[in-house]
Amino acid sequence: MTLLPGLRGSGADRSDALRVAGRTLSAEALLGCANAVADRIRGARAVAVEAEPHLETMVGIVGAVQAGVPVVPLPPGAEAAERHRILRESRADVLLGPTTCDATLPLVPVDLRDRSWATHPDPLPASDAVILYTGGVGGLSRGVRISHRAIAADLDLLAAAWRWSAEDVLVQGAPLFRAYGLVVGLLGALRVGSRFVHLDRHATAGPPGTIYLALPRQWARIAGDAARARTLSRARMLVSGDAPLAPAVGERLRVLTSHHPVEGYGTTETLVVLTGPAGAPGTPLPGVQTRVLDHTGRPVAADGDAVGELSVRSPTTFSGYADRPGSAPPADGWHPTGDLATVDPAGRHRILGPGGTGVVRCGGRHVPTGQVEEVxxxxxxxxxxxxxxxxxxxLGEQVVAYVVAAAGLTAQALVDHVGRLLSAAARPRRVHFVDELPRSAQGRVRKSLLIRRSAHAPVPDP
Structure with a gap:
């Protein structure tokens, strides 16, 4: 199947189809360069690419898609042991350059001067397009195999939900080793045929866009710069993904830009399956089925309050894990996300977070850790x-906060701050000031390490 029809569609003559850090590539040049890469890697089991925000990276990714070879983006911050594990599990046998970080695989350099107009047969719909690694919040990250068919289905659903067309200019800051940056951002723009601008850490610099896609931390920085944020008022929509957007950030963006940000929810295994206004319950995309089950496996009441684990059955679901050859989702198609959620009578879902790291069960109440973090x-x-x-x-569990803060801030000041805005159960019982938070190679905070650290000393009654 043709995953990227936009390469040959109405925008195929655009001189600025792809822009990264001030460098541009026309649609014609992108197709020629990608075909040149595809010529050299065709027949490979999988190809790894350094997920740096460069034109060469994106040409390599598109070349792999054209060749029908699964692409494995390597997080730039990954340590050598993590890189080697990813390469071993994904069975990558080619590395797209330039790089000197790994000498164990044949290197295929990406030269933007190379061109090829050879045609390649369309990959089978069920064949793997990408192998993306999860965030590693609760332990080792896992390689998720995602097919051409699943990506095409998700992008078509999002294009319809967001009225995304070839006339749009997508400006994004999401990293290319995550689903939002690679699948929704880069491949989405090339499937729809819209112009694509990657700005890495600063999602408001550069040419004006109609759709801005960034992560919550990036939106928080933008919201803190009023002059820069106001330039986004000319956009058509602001999209936040990969994690919940703090309500305070969403409200400030609304005030400064007159846009209420849109949010999408999904996992690496499901891609984006819910969408709606940031901070509000999300609605499943057409064709996506959901169910919220309690600990006995029965559906919870659709009252917006009862909590259970969210499972998804969707045409966007992954094909299996790289570390388990031959593995596949359950035969009935239902994938348990591991996230706790509620569902209201209208079928809208409020995501509380992962059952092990995203929710504190305090005295019979579920306190979303993300809510406390936002405050x-x-x-x-x-x-x-x-x-x-x-x-x-x-109480079973109580809230503990690990904070990187300015000098002079006290734990009591933060406890009082939370107490003014949230319930008593949400107030941190302990506040630990740290120089930095432990993060995975994918940039996610490793809460499993913090949980083990907190578990050594049970919190006493007051």
């Missing part, structure tokens, strides 16, 4: 924060 981040002295649950003798 703490709203304090001007807080730079970064991670909230987890620690054992409590009578």
């Amino acid at each position: 703490l981040l709203a304090h001007p002295g807080v730079h970064e924060v991670a909230v987890v649950g620690a054992p409590h003798r009578t």
Whole structure:
């Protein structure tokens, strides 16, 4: 199947189809360069690419898609052991350059002066297009095999939901080793035929766009710069993905830009399956089935309050894991996401977070850690924060916060700050000030490490 029809569609003569860090590539040049890469890697089992925000990276990714070879983006911050594990599990046998970080695989350099107009047969719809690694929040990241068919289905659903067309200019800051940056951003623009601008860390610099796609941390920086944020008022929509957007950030963006940001929810295994206004319950995309089950496997009440684990059955679902050859989703098609959620009578879902790291079960109540983190981040002295649950003798669990903060900030000030905005159960029982938060190679905070650290000392009764 043709995953990227936009390469040959109405925008095929655009001189600025792809822009990265001030460098541009026309649609014709992109197709020629990608075909040149495809010529050299065709027949490979899988191809790894350094996921740096460069034109060469994106040409390599498109070349792999054209050749029908699964592409494995390597996180730039990954340590050598993590890189070798990813390469081994994904069975990559070619590395797209330039790079000197790994000498164990044949290197295929990407030269933007190369051109080829050879045609390649369309890959089978069920064949793998990408192998993306999960965030590694609760342990080792896992390689997720995603087919051409699943990506095409998700992008077509998002294009319809967001009225995304070839006339749009997508400006994004999401990293290329995550689903939002690679699948929704780069491949989405090339499937729809819209112009694509990648800005890495600064999602408002550069040419004006009609759709801006960024991560919550990037939106928080943008919202803190009023002059820069106001330039986005000319956009058609603002999209936040990969994690929940803090309500305070969403509201400030609305005030500064007159746009209420849109949010999409999904996992690496499902791609984006819910969408809606940021901070509000999300609605499943057409063709996506969901169910929220309690610990006995029965559906919870659709009252917007009962909590259970969200499962998804969708044409966007993954094909299996790279570390388990031959593995596949359950035969009935239902994939348990591991996220706790509620569902209201209208079928809208509120995502609370992962059952092990995203929710603190305190005295029979479910306290979303993301909600507490949002409130703490709203304090001007807080730079970064991670909230987890620690054992409590009578309540089961209690909130503990790890905070990177400005000098002079006290734990009591943060406890009082949370207490003014949230329930008593959400107030941190302990606040640990740290120099930095532990992160995975994918940039996600490793809450599993913080949970183990907190578990050594059960929180006593007051």
